[in-house]
Amino acid sequence: MTTVAERQVGQLSDEDVARLDAWWRADNYLTIGQIYLQANPLLRRPLEPGDIKPRLLGHWGTSPGLSFIYAHVSRLIRLTGQQAIYLAGPGHGGPALVAAGYLEGTYSEIYPAVSLDEPGMLRLFRQFSSPGGIPSHVSVTTPGSIHEGGELGYVLVHAFGSVMDNPDLISVAVVGDGEAETGPLEGSWKGISFLNPVHDGAVLPILHLNGAKIAGPTVLGRKDPAEVRSLLEGHGYEVLEVSGDDLPGMHHRFAATLADAWGRIREIQRSAREGDWDGARPRWPMIILRSPKGWTGPAEVDGVKVTGTWRSHQVPLSGVKENPEHLAILERWMRSYRPEELFDEQGAPVALIRELAPEGDLRMSASPHANGGRVTRDLDLPDFRGYAVDVAAPGTQRAESTRRLGELLRDVYRDNPDRFRLFCPDETNSNRLGAVFEASDRAFAERVSAEDVAISRDGRVMEVLSEHNCHGWLEGYNLTGRHGMFATYEAFAMVSASQTVQHGKWLQEAKRLAWRAKVPSLNVLLTSTAWRNDHNGFSHQGPGLIQVVLTQRGDVARVYLPPDANCLLSVADHCLRSRSYINLIVIDKQPQLQYLDMDAAVEHCARGAGVWSWAGTDDGSTDPDIVLACAGDIVTMETVAAAQILRERLPKFRVRVVNVVDLMTLPRRKDHPHGMSETLFTELFTDTVDVVFAFHGYPGAIHQLVHGRPDADRFRVRGFVEEGTTTTPFDMTVRNGVSRYHLVMDAINNAKRLPPGAAELKAWCERKLAEHQAYVVEHLEDMPEVRDWSL
C-alpha cells in the first residue's frame, strides 16, 4: 500500500532534482573547502598556492555519500514532518556533516562566528582540523550528532538505543563498509530482534558500500551482491538496493527507495499501533547504497585512478600548495560544483538550497533528540530508604544486596514506563535483579515459547548476550535523554571497555560546550565480581574496568564500592539522579554481611569515606597504631574480620577501620572534584601511621590515587593480584593475600607500636593459613562440607 506521502517522497520533479542537486553540490563544495582552503572560500578569484592550508587533513572518500543521503532524508522530513536524526558510522566524513549543519543554519546559531556569509564560510574552512578549531570527525562539537564514528563499530547500537521508547523517531544510521567488518557492528544488526513497533521508533540502516577502506578492499564491498543480500535478509531485514553513479538517475532511484523504506516503516508502525499485527517480528527495511568512493571527485590524478578506489579515502590530491597541476585539478574540481550558483553575493546559501532543509527542530542538525539533555526528564524515583535492609548490629546478618536494588529498579520501571531501561547480558536474574520482571518482561521480538519466563515483545528489560549491544544501546538511550543502567559480570565489562572509554571522551568534551545540555549518566553496575566468581574460574575474575575508568578526567569518572545493601541503595539513588558522568558501581550479588543501617549508610555515602569506629579499637583521642582501610564488599568483610581478631586477641592494639565507598575521595581535590580535603584525609588516615589497605581491585589503583597525599609510601595495598581459579570464596582471598589473616599480619608487621602477644598472634595467623592450605591440598581426598568461612 503506497500512501500519498510516500508517493510524494518517492517521485522527483525537475525542481526537486534541482534542489537536491544544489544542496548536495553545496555540501560537497563546503567539504572540500574545509579540507583544502584557508582563503578565497568562494573562489571569487583563481586559486593560488597561498589559499591552500599548510597541512591537508580530512577524509573525502565517504563524504559525498554521506551528504547525498543527508539531502534526501532532509527532503523526506520536509515533506512528511518525520522526526529523524542522522548517525554517520564513517564519522571521519566529518566535514560533510559539519557542512550539512552549516547549510541548515544550525551551525551559525550555535557558533555565531561561523556565520552564513563569506567571512563565516572562511572560518568554517579554517577551523576544520586546526589548532583551536574543530576535530576532523563528526564529534561532540557537530550539531545533530550523538555518534562520533571515530572508533568504528557502534553506529547501529547507538541508533537502536536512540529509538527505544522513542516511538516518533527514525534514526538514519549510515554504516560504512569498513566499519561493517568490525565485530561490534556485525553483532548489532540484530537490534531489530529486540525492537517493538508500538513503543519504539525505527532505525533505518543504510549500508554504504563504496568498496574500500584506507588501503584496501572491504569484505562486503567485494562479496557477490547476492551474498550480501542473503546476509542481511538473514538478519531479518527487507533489503532495498540502490547502485550507480549516474545523475540524476541516482537521485530518482534513491528517492524512490527511501520512500519505499519510509513507507514500510510507517506501515509496520501503523499496523502494530492500531492493533492490526500478528506479533511476529516485522521485516524492517534497510538500504544498501553502492556508490563510488570519492564520488564526484577527480577521476584520476597523475595518471592513476582515484575516484572509486581506496586512494580517495583521505585527501585525494596531495602537495597542492607546491604542485601547480594539482592546484589546477583542485580548482577545476571545486568549480565543477558551480559555487556561484550555490551562494549569493554575501556568501549565504541561495533559496534553492535553503528550501530543501526542514525547519527548526526538524532539521537533523537541530533535533533535540541529538542534544538529549534538552528533552531529558528526571526519573520519578521512589524513596530508596523504603528498600533498606534492617541492620540491628553491624556484621551480624547477610543479605543479597543487589536484590534490594532490583526491587528499587522494579519500581523505577513502574513509575517511568517511558524513560528507564536496564541492559544486561542475560544475567538479570543471576545478578539478583529479577524483581524488575514484576514490572516488565524482557524485550524479545523473535518467537517466544511456552517455557519462556518474563519474555515478550512488549518487554523493556534488555537482555542480549553482547556487552557491546548492552553498552551501546544504553549510550544511545542516554544521549537521547533517557535513563538506564548496564549491569554485567565484572570481568566481562572489559569486553566493552573501549565503549566506556569512548563514551567518557564524549561526555568529557560535551561538558565544555554550553549548548550541549547534560544527559543522564551512564550507570554501570559490576556485579558477580572477581571475588565471588569462585564458581566460574579465572576467566571470570578480573576487576579491570575500575582501572580503565580511573584514566578518565575527573569531571566524568565516578567509582563507587558500596560495602552493603543500604550503601548500594544510597549510591544508586545518587547515580540515577546525576547527569553526564560515568558511574561505576561495584558490588557482588551473593549473600553478604550487612553493616550500616540506612541512616548510617546515607551519611557514610555522602562523605564517601569514613571511620567505622564500631569495627576498630581506636577511640579517636590519638593516632591509632595502624589503620585498616578497605574499599569493596568482600575485602571490607575481611578487614572487619581482621579488626575483630585484633580486638579480641590484642585488645590494647589501637586499630582504626576506614571504609571507602567513593573511590574518588582518595585523590587530592586538584586531581578529582570528589577528592577529600587534606584535613579530612589526615583525620581518616593520619599522616604518619601506616595504612593497610584492602582493595577490591588491582592494588596499583590505590597507589596511583593516593599519590601526593601525606607520606603516600605508608599505604600497603592488598588487592586482586591475578590469582584465581574455581575454588571457594575464602580461598580467593587467601590466593590473593587479602584474607583476614594476611591483614592481621600486615597490621602487626607495619605498626610502629606493638603490645605483648603480637608475635603469638602472627604465628596463629600463619597456622590458620597453613590449615587452609592443607585443607585445599587434601581436599580431593577428604572433601568435608564446605566450611563456613564467614565472620
Add this chain to the structure above:
Amino acid sequence: MTTVAERQVGQLSDEDVARLDAWWRADNYLTIGQIYLQANPLLRRPLEPGDIKPRLLGHWGTSPGLSFIYAHVSRLIRLTGQQAIYLAGPGHGGPALVAAGYLEGTYSEIYPAVSLDEPGMLRLFRQFSSPGGIPSHVSVTTPGSIHEGGELGYVLVHAFGSVMDNPDLISVAVVGDGEAETGPLEGSWKGISFLNPVHDGAVLPILHLNGAKIAGPTVLGRKDPAEVRSLLEGHGYEVLEVSGDDLPGMHHRFAATLADAWGRIREIQRSAREGDWDGARPRWPMIILRSPKGWTGPAEVDGVKVTGTWRSHQVPLSGVKENPEHLAILERWMRSYRPEELFDEQGAPVALIRELAPEGDLRMSASPHANGGRVTRDLDLPDFRGYAVDVAAPGTQRAESTRRLGELLRDVYRDNPDRFRLFCPDETNSNRLGAVFEASDRAFAERVSAEDVAISRDGRVMEVLSEHNCHGWLEGYNLTGRHGMFATYEAFAMVSASQTVQHGKWLQEAKRLAWRAKVPSLNVLLTSTAWRNDHNGFSHQGPGLIQVVLTQRGDVARVYLPPDANCLLSVADHCLRSRSYINLIVIDKQPQLQYLDMDAAVEHCARGAGVWSWAGTDDGSTDPDIVLACAGDIVTMETVAAAQILRERLPKFRVRVVNVVDLMTLPRRKDHPHGMSETLFTELFTDTVDVVFAFHGYPGAIHQLVHGRPDADRFRVRGFVEEGTTTTPFDMTVRNGVSRYHLVMDAINNAKRLPPGAAELKAWCERKLAEHQAYVVEHLEDMPEVRDWSL
C-alpha cells in the same frame, strides 16, 4: 564426488552406532559425575546423600551436544587419519571435554593420579570445580584445548588462527547459540574471506543451537531456520543442517553430515592444491546442529520441563543432598547411561569405547597442535643490526622508526614463509610497515580488482578492519606454535583489550603446567599513538592498553617504549625470540628524532633503562639537582629538549636524563622479574632527588610502578591526562602539560638547589607557553605555516 573414505565416515554400521553410543554415554556419565559425585563413582551401590558434593557446580546444558560432536569427529579421525583439534565455544561445558580427554587416556597420561580406574574416576569427579582441583570451564588444564570459552565470542577467531599456514589441520569449532549473539563472534564468520585452501587448513564451524542461554532464549535459536540459513549463506558458507533428538537417527544423520562436510573440505583443498581451482572463494561447509539443551537429561523436575529449556543450563537438579526425590531422579538419570556396560571391573572404559578413539597424537586431547609449544620452531631471524638507522649524533636527524621495523618484518616473512604473520586492521601501510608487501601480499579470498595493490588470495599479511579478528587470529596462530605480531592504532587496542586480558590469563596459567610447552609470545605493536594522532582527534588518543597490561602478572606482562628506531629493532628482535609473554611495544610511526646508534641501543635495551649522559649536565660524580626521566618517544623528545634548554640557559644546574625502555624495570624485583635492583634504581634515580618523569601513558601508571621504591613520593609524573583534539603534535604536549616548557618549569620547581637565572628561565617558559596559546587562539584568523616545533 563422494570418496570411499567419505562414504565410510558417512555410513554407520550397527557396531559403529554401538561404539558411538557407548562413548557418548560414557562421556555424559562422567560429566554428570563431575558435577554431582564425591563418592560411589561407578554407582556400585545405591546413591546416598553422602555421595553428593556439598556444592553443585558446573554446566550440564551444553555438555551432551559437545560430547556428541566429539564422538563423531573422533570416529572420523580414526577412519581417515585427519588431523583435527576441537574448540568448544561454550567452554563452560568443561566437564564434557575433560571426560573426553579421560576416555582417550590423555588425561591420565598427563595427570597420573587421575587414573583409568575407580580411584582415578573418583578423583576426576572430586577435582572438578573444587579447591585444589580444576576449573569448571575448558581451561588451560584441559588437554587438547587452545580455547577456554569463559569469555564468549572468540571460538572462531581462535580456530581460524590455528589453521593459517597449517594445511593439514581441521579445527572443529563449536559455536554456542549464546556465544553467537556476541559482536566478536558475529564478526568472525568472515574468516573464510581470508583463508587460502592451498597453504591453510580448514575450520569446520558447528553452530550448536539448543535455543537458550542462562535464563532466556537466543536470537538464532528462535529465528526462522530459513533466516539462519540465509545469514550463514550470506557469510559464504555451504550450510548443512542436522536436527532432532531421536536415537540412533541423530547418529546416522550427523555422521552423514559430518562426512559430507569433511568431503567438501577435502575436495576444496584437493582441487586448489592440484591446481584445479578458479581462484574464487570456496564455499566452505559449516554445520547447524539443533539438539535439545541438556539432551538425555531429566525431562521434568518438580513438574517443570527441564530438558530443552534454559533450566538445564547449569545444574538441572538442585538440593540433591537434601531432597530424596531429586536424589532418586539423579540416580535414575545416571543409571540410564548403563555405567556397568561402559566401565570394567577396575573402572576403566571398556574396549567398545576405547575403539572409538584415535591413537596417539591423533587424539584431539593429545594433538600437538593444541599444545603448540611442542611444534614451535624458532623464527629464522635476520640480524636486526642490519636495519639500523645511522645516528651520527643524538637528536640530530629524523626517521620513521616503524619503517625500519617493516623492513625487518619483510625479511622475517621471506625467511619464514610457513610460520610468521602480521595482523593489522587495514593500517599496515599507514603504520609504515608496508615493506612487508615486498615479501607477501595481503590475504584476501573475495574478489580482487585491478586497482588493488598487494592483495591476493596467496597473501599472508592479515588485514581486516576488526581488532577482534586480528587479535584472536594471532592468539590461535601463537597457541598452535607459530609467530606473529598484531600492529594497531594505540587507542583502538582497547577494542580488543579484553582479549589481551584473557590471553594473558591463559599464558599465566599455562606457565604453571609443565606439560604445556611454551608458545611464541603475543607481540602487540601500538603505533599511531595518542601523541601523534593529532590529525585524527580525541577518539584516536588513548594509551589505555598499557594500563591493562600492567594488571597482569609479572611472569607474563612486558611493556616496552623504545624511543627510536634502533631501540625498536633491538626490542622487536627480543620479543620475536621470546616465549609465552604479552609483549606490548609502543612507538609512533611519524618521522621522529633518533638518539642512539645501534651499539648504544642494544646496550640500552639490555639494561632496560639508563642515564643519557649526553643529554644532561650531570657528571655522575654527585647527585644531580634534578632527574628528568622519560619513557616513550614523544615525551623523550620533550625531555631531551627540556634538558637542552636547561643546559643552555642554566649551565650550572645539574640535570640527569634517564630514559626507560623497559617499563617493567621500574617496579621492585619482588613485583616483577625485570625490576631493577635497588642499587641500580638508586644509581639512576638517586634516593632523594626529585624526579620529573615524562611518561607516554597515564601518569598513574608510573605512580603505581615506583611504589615501594626509595621515597617514591618524589616522582612527579606528567603524561597523557585525557586532553586532546585535532591539533598539532606540539599542542598535544602542551594540552597535557608535558611539553619541554612544562618540564623545565617542573625541574625548577622541584630542584633542591637552584642556580641564578632560574626564575628568569621559568618566566621565559611561561612566555613561550603563552605565545603558543596565542598562536592557537589566533590560529583561525591568522593561519601561519605550521611551525616547526621540533628540537
